[in-house]
Amino acid sequence: MAVCTVYTAQSLNSSCSISTPSKSHLGFHQKQVIFFTKRSTNKSRNTTNHVITCSASDAEKTVVIGLAADSGCGKSTFMRRLTSVFGGAAEPPKGGNPDSNTLISDMTTVICLDDYHSLDRTGRKEKGVTALDPRANDFDLMYEQVKAIKDGVAVDKPIYNHVSGLLDPPEVIKPPKILVIEGLHPMYDERVRDLLDFSIYLDISNEVKFAWKIQRDMAERGHSLESIKASIEARKPDFDAYIDPQKQYADAVIEVLPTQLIPDDNEGKVLRVRLIMKEGVKNFNPVYLFDEGSTISWIPCGRKLTCSYPGIKFTYGPDTYFGNEVSVLEMDGQFDRLDELIYVESHLSNLSSKFYGEVTQQMLKHADFPGSNNGTGFFQTIVGLKIRDLYEQIVASRAGAPVTAAKA
Numbered sequence: 001m002a003v004c005t006v007y008t009a010q011s012l013n014s015s016c017s018i019s020t021p022s023k024s025h026l027g028f029h030q031k032q033v034i035f036f037t038k039r040s041t042n043k044s045r046n047t048t049n050h051v052i053t054c055s056a057s058d059a060e061k062t063v064v065i066g067l068a069a070d071s072g073c074g075k076s077t078f079m080r081r082l083t084s085v086f087g088g089a090a091e092p093p094k095g096g097n098p099d100s101n102t103l104i105s106d107m108t109t110v111i112c113l114d115d116y117h118s119l120d121r122t123g124r125k126e127k128g129v130t131a132l133d134p135r136a137n138d139f140d141l142m143y144e145q146v147k148a149i150k151d152g153v154a155v156d157k158p159i160y161n162h163v164s165g166l167l168d169p170p171e172v173i174k175p176p177k178i179l180v181i182e183g184l185h186p187m188y189d190e191r192v193r194d195l196l197d198f199s200i201y202l203d204i205s206n207e208v209k210f211a212w213k214i215q216r217d218m219a220e221r222g223h224s225l226e227s228i229k230a231s232i233e234a235r236k237p238d239f240d241a242y243i244d245p246q247k248q249y250a251d252a253v254i255e256v257l258p259t260q261l262i263p264d265d266n267e268g269k270v271l272r273v274r275l276i277m278k279e280g281v282k283n284f285n286p287v288y289l290f291d292e293g294s295t296i297s298w299i300p301c302g303r304k305l306t307c308s309y310p311g312i313k314f315t316y317g318p319d320t321y322f323g324n325e326v327s328v329l330e331m332d333g334q335f336d337r338l339d340e341l342i343y344v345e346s347h348l349s350n351l352s353s354k355f356y357g358e359v360t361q362q363m364l365k366h367a368d369f370p371g372s373n374n375g376t377g378f379f380q381t382i383v384g385l386k387i388r389d390l391y392e393q394i395v396a397s398r399a400g401a402p403v404t405a406a407k408a
């Protein structure tokens with residue numbers, strides 16, 4: 001049974017306990033507190049201002065998903081694919097800060113963990129730390145607020161403003177059905193990690209990251225090649241120390257590497273993408289190709305799939321990853337015609353699609369998103385379907401579960 005901590009104090013019921021508040025900075029949102037307090041009425045009354053700890057119903061608990069990656073590695077693109085699987089467009093909070101990093105749709109709220117930077121741009125410069133350094137981030141607040149949301153309590157979350165480099169006044173985040181926490185450190189702090197119902201790491205190899213960053217930062221942000229190189233180099237030690245190790249905790253990793261189909265390729269346009277899926281994760285059954293647990297190599301090009309040079313190759317099989325048993329589905333190469341993807345989709349199982357061809361339909365719908373012609377978009381879409389399935393399984397199991405006794 002979940003426990004939430006509420007900062008106010010006019011009413012208590014028998015499933016609540018009371019203590020003196022020690023952390024009044026945690027930013028629980030007052031309106032939600034009042035709402036919550038009303039719901040948890042009213043067997044006895046208490047008039048002093050203390051922390052009230054109440055039991056929230058498991059059925060109402062928000063499902064929390066973590067998405068980790070370095071900056072510029074496709075998190076936003078992945079989020080757009082994910083929210084589309086749930087059927088709604090994601091938008092910034094209405095009438096709020098125009099520089100908010102939050103995206104809200106009917107089912108999901110995506111918060112960016114950059115909002116938990118404890119040092120603004122100037123502060124980091126003065127202290128000589130990067131944003132990747134844990135000392136530039138407030139993990140206590142991140143933990144308390146993600147936990148509160150998971151327990152059904154709205155919070156006043158800070159905003160890191162990427163335009164000004166400053167910390168802006170907070171915005172209210174109400175508990176959604178699904179909360180996605182995306183950013184540099186969703187799996188860094190053990191307490192936050194333990195709140196996640198599912199975690200994903202986007203592992204973009206240095207060569208590919210460099211190509212994407214150049215494409216975006218030169219074309220869209222007017223940065224010079226030298227400054228992009230310098231920024232990647234400056235971040236690398238902290239990336240290796242604090243961001244990259246999180247992949248060992250991920251339930252699914254999307255690894256993006258240069259192709260092996262073109263000898264000595266240095267263009268970085270054709271990609272080899274691996275979907276690494278942990279075995280034994282609750283509510284998550286890895287996708288497989290042809291025969292679960294076998295080792296398969298498949299070149300689908302021919303009569304049913306148009307492939308220009310260098311073609312497409314799929315592999316699938318069991319493996320180990322940081323000591324964990326995993327299944328790995330790999331795609332090297334790119335699609336010429338997205339509508340023919342149905343041929344590949346029909347040979348995959350455990351996709352958690354709701355109808356035949358749903359993956360292909362999603363890919364066609366977002367054909368203009370980066371990565372739609374290769375394994376990045378394909379596997380992001382599949383992970384989106386798996387998250388929807390995980391959510392539905394959690395909700396179904398809660399609905400069928402006996403009501404647990406309240407914990408004081």
Ligand SMILES: Nc1ncnc2c1ncn2[C@@H]1O[C@H](COP(=O)(O)OP(=O)(O)OP(=O)(O)O)[C@@H](O)[C@H]1O
Pocket residue numbers: 069070071072073074075076077078212213215216370371372376377
């Ligand atoms: N699958 C992909 N294939 C090719 N390019 C991609 C892919 N995903 C992302 N990119 C490139 O990387 C850029 C950054 O993508 P996106 O905005 O999704 O990343 P991000 O992790 O959210 O970045 P940031 O954290 O800096 O906001 C895109 O503009 C695009 O140029």
Ligand SMILES: O=C(CO)[C@H](O)[C@H](O)COP(=O)(O)O
Pocket residue numbers: 070071114121131132161162163165184
């Ligand atoms: O790694 C990052 C995550 O997005 C950013 O660099 C970090 O948030 C700092 O932002 P800015 O460069 O806008 O000050």
